[in-house]
Amino acid sequence: xxxxxxxxxxxxxxxxxxxxxxxxxxxxxxxxxxxxxxxxxxxxxxxxxxxxxxxxxxxxxxxxxxxxxxxxxxxxxxxxxxxxxxxxxxxxxxxxxxxxxxxxxxxxxxxxxxxxxxxxxxxxxxxxxxxxxxxxxxxxxxxxxxxxxxxxxxxxxxxxxxxxxxxxxxxxxxxxxxxxxxxxxxxxxxxxxxxxxxxxxxxxxx
Amino acid sequence: xxxxxxxxxxxxxxxxxxxxxxxxxxxxxxxxxxxxxxxxxxxxxxxxxxxxxxxxxxxxxxxxxxxxxxxxxxxxxxxxxxxxxxxxxxxxxxxxxxxxxxxxxxxxxxxxxxxxxxxxxxxxxxxxxxxxxxxxxxxxxxxxxxxxxxxxxxxxxxxxxxxxxxxxxxxxxxxxxxx
Ligand SMILES: Cc1ncc(C[n+]2csc(CCOP(=O)(O)OP(=O)(O)O)c2C)c(N)n1
Numbered sequence: 001x002x003x004x005x006x007x008x009x010x011x012x013x014x015x016x017x018x019x020x021x022x023x024x025x026x027x028x029x030x031x032x033x034x035x036x037x038x039x040x041x042x043x044x045x046x047x048x049x050x051x052x053x054x055x056x057x058x059x060x061x062x063x064x065x066x067x068x069x070x071x072x073x074x075x076x077x078x079x080x081x082x083x084x085x086x087x088x089x090x091x092x093x094x095x096x097x098x099x100x101x102x103x104x105x106x107x108x109x110x111x112x113x114x115x116x117x118x119x120x121x122x123x124x125x126x127x128x129x130x131x132x133x134x135x136x137x138x139x140x141x142x143x144x145x146x147x148x149x150x151x152x153x154x155x156x157x158x159x160x161x162x163x164x165x166x167x168x169x170x171x172x173x174x175x176x177x178x179x180x181x182x183x184x185x186x187x188x189x190x191x192x193x194x195x196x197x198x199x200x201x202x203x204x205x206x
Numbered sequence: 207x208x209x210x211x212x213x214x215x216x217x218x219x220x221x222x223x224x225x226x227x228x229x230x231x232x233x234x235x236x237x238x239x240x241x242x243x244x245x246x247x248x249x250x251x252x253x254x255x256x257x258x259x260x261x262x263x264x265x266x267x268x269x270x271x272x273x274x275x276x277x278x279x280x281x282x283x284x285x286x287x288x289x290x291x292x293x294x295x296x297x298x299x300x301x302x303x304x305x306x307x308x309x310x311x312x313x314x315x316x317x318x319x320x321x322x323x324x325x326x327x328x329x330x331x332x333x334x335x336x337x338x339x340x341x342x343x344x345x346x347x348x349x350x351x352x353x354x355x356x357x358x359x360x361x362x363x364x365x366x367x368x369x370x371x372x373x374x375x376x377x378x379x380x381x382x383x384x385x
Contacts (some may be wrong), residue, residue, distance in 0.1 A: 078274075125348070
C-alpha cells in the first residue's frame with residue numbers, strides 16, 4: 001500500500017462520482033455522518049440512498065468540510081465524512097489548515113476533482129491548470145492526504161478512514177464529467193431535522 | 207443570577223452567561239476589542255476554542271456542531287461580519303440553525319479608517335434584510351440580560367442571532383471600574 005498511496009495526481013485514474021459515492025456509502029456501517037457539498041456532490045449522495053446521517057447543502061460553496069468539522073468536534077466518537085467538489089474546496093482552502101490544527105481523528109474530507117465548475121456550465125477550475133489538492137492539503141498540515149489511484153484504492157482508503165484513529169485525512173479522486181444520478185429534494189428544514197435525528201447523541205433528543 | 211455591582215468586566219460576564227447556557231464551543235476571527243474575552247476563553251478548559259481561517263468557516267463549524275448536539279458562539283469584528291451574507295442566507299437562515307454571533311462594532315465613535323466606517327454601515331441592513339434578530343449593547347449593566355436572553359431566544363426558536371458590542375460598552379471609560 002505504501003507505494004500506491006503516494007500516487008501522483010497524473011497517475012490517478014479518472015473515475016466516476018456516482019460510482020465512488022455508492023462505494024463509499026456501501027462501506028458505512030456505524031451511522032457515520034456524511035456532509036455533501038453544493039450541487040452535484042450532494043446530488044450523488046442523495047441518489048446513493050437517503051441515509052438520515054446525510055446532510056445536503058443548498059449553497060454555501062466550500063463549507064462542507066467546516067460543517068463536518070463542527071459535527072466531528074461535537075461527536076468525537078462518530079466518523080464524519082465531508083464530500084466536496086474541487087471548485088468548492090478551493091474557495092475555502094484555508095479550512096484545510098483549520099482541520100489540520102484542530103486535528104479531529106474522526107474526520108475525512110473527500111474531494112471530487114473534475115477540473116471544472118461542472119454544474120455552472122463546465123468552466124475550467126484551477127485544478128485544470130495544475131493546482132494539486134493533495135499537495136495543498138499536505139502543505140496545510142493534513143499529512144494524511146492521498147490521491148485515489150483507482151476504485152479499489154479508493155475503497156481501501158475509505159476503509160482506513162473508517163478504522164482509523166490517526167487523525168484527520170483527505171482523499172482526492174479524479175472524476176469525469178458525467179452528470180449525477182439524481183437531484184436532492186431542496187427542503188432545508190427537513191434536511192436538517194432528518195440529519196439531527198440521524199446523528200442524535202443517545203442521551204439527547206434531536 | 208447576575209452580579210450587577212458594576213465590578214465585573216463585560217468579558218467576564220459573557221463567559222459566565224455562556225456557561226449558564228451550556229455554550230461551550232467558541233469559534234472566532236480575532237479583533238482587538240475581543241482580545242481579553244478571547245484570552246480568557248482560551249484559558250478556560252470549559253471551552254473548546256477554534257480560530258479558523260475565515261468567518262464563514264467559523265459559522266459553519268458552529269452550525270455543524272449544533273446539528274450534532276453542541277452549542278456554540280462565533281466571535282468577530284464588523285469587517286468579519288461583512289464576509290458572511292452568503293453563508294448566513296444560504297445555510298444558517300434557510301436551515302433554521304441557531305448560530306449566535308457576537309460582533310464587536312468597529313467603524314463608529316472615533317473610527318480613524320474610512321473603509322472600516324463604510325463596512326460598518328453594511329452590517330445592520332444585511333441583518334435586517336435576512337431577518338436576523340440583533341441587538342446592540344451599549345450599557346455595561348445590560349450585558350448579562352441581553353446576552354442571556356439573546357442566546358436563550360436563539361436556541362428556543364432555532365434562529366440565528368447577532369449580539370453587537372458597541373464602543374459605548376467596550377471603549378467608554380467606566381467610572382469606578384478597573385478598565
Ligand atoms: C459563493 C458562490 N459563488 C458561486 C456560486 C455558483 N456556483 C454554484 S456551484 C458552482 C461550482 C461548484 O464547483 P465544484 O465544487 O467543483 O463542483 P462541480 O459543479 O464541478 O461538481 C458555482 C461556481 C455559488 N453558489 N456560490
